[in-house]
Amino acid sequence: DAGITQSPRHKVTETGTPVTLRCHQTENHRYMYWYRQDPGHGLRLIHYSYGVKDTDKGEVSDGYSVSRSKTEDFLLTLESATSSQTSVYFCASADTSNYGYTFGSGTRLTVV
Amino acid sequence: QKEVEQDPGPLSVPEGAIVSLNCTYSNSAFQYFMWYRQYSRKGPELLMYTYSSGNKEDGRFTAQVDKSSKYISLFIRDSQPSDSATYLCAMTLYNTDKLIFGTGTRLQVFP
Numbered sequence: 001d002a003g004i005t006q007s008p009r010h011k012v013t014e015t016g017t018p019v020t021l022r023c024h025q026t027e028n029h030r031y032m033y034w035y036r037q038d039p040g041h042g043l044r045l046i047h048y049s050y051g052v053k054d055t056d057k058g059e060v061s062d063g064y065s066v067s068r069s070k071t072e073d074f075l076l077t078l079e080s081a082t083s084s085q086t087s088v089y090f091c092a093s094a095d096t097s098n099y100g101y102t103f104g105s106g107t108r109l110t111v112v
Numbered sequence: 113q114k115e116v117e118q119d120p121g122p123l124s125v126p127e128g129a130i131v132s133l134n135c136t137y138s139n140s141a142f143q144y145f146m147w148y149r150q151y152s153r154k155g156p157e158l159l160m161y162t163y164s165s166g167n168k169e170d171g172r173f174t175a176q177v178d179k180s181s182k183y184i185s186l187f188i189r190d191s192q193p194s195d196s197a198t199y200l201c202a203m204t205l206y207n208t209d210k211l212i213f214g215t216g217t218r219l220q221v222f223p
Contacts, residue, residue: 031209040120042200042215043156050209090155097204097211100146103155 003027006091006104013111019078021107023091031094032074033101034058034066036087043090049074081111115139118201118214127223131188135201135214138182142203142212145177147186150198150216159199160186191221 004025013019023032033048035058045058047066055066063085065077074093078085088108092101118135125131133147144163148156160175162168162184168175174187184203188195201214 033210040215043213045210048209097208098144098206100148100158100161100202101211103148103157105155106153108153 004091004093004102004104006089006107008107009105010108011110013081013109015082015111016080019081019109019111021076021089021091021109023074023076023093023104025072025074025091025093025102027093027095027102028071029093029095029102030071031097031101032068033092033094034064034074034076035090035092036060036085037090037106038087046076046089078109081109083111085109086111113138115212116201116203116214119217120215122218122220124220124222125191127191127193127221129191129221131186131191131195131219131221133186133188133199133201133217133219135184135203136182137184137203137212139205139212140179140182141205143206144204145175145184146202146211147173147175148200148202148213150200152197156200188219191219193221193223195219196221 034046035043049055049068091104094101147160150156165179172189176185198216200216202211
């Protein structure tokens, strides 16, 4: 996906370990978002950022933290991974929500 | 009740059919409406964007917004197997920082 990349693309980790997912955008967008996508639930917002060091919680933020030290980078950390956090994680960015987001290709995380 | 409701499908149609995908919403203040297409194991990509009521056409795709009924639709003409994907509707208030997504409708177009 042009302008926004996620890493890693796939990860398997053990319960109780910390995990950090990375999102990098080259669009100079102000807003960045982390979503998880699960069957039957659609996209659910975890955390979002409206500027460097400015972040806020979404609807499913428990167990997750984020950081944004530069405009282009947004990190999602699972402090102590649990099996319920097995999911596909998408990062997105936007200048304003009026015209939609640009999404990354996703990170498939499995917690065993 | 969710702010945005979307039938999950799957919707299975033969190649060449006209497809109608729909979302209803509860917040009458929504002003910007979008449709995303998501192929399996890929991120959502913006397909259509409309502002307020009316129709917008782009090739085989037409997005329709009826604000009086709080109902939006995406029509696909001459559907192709390559249109097989999950389609998500999304909407937002003016100049806010978050989109509200539907859960997505899975479409299968068979040859």
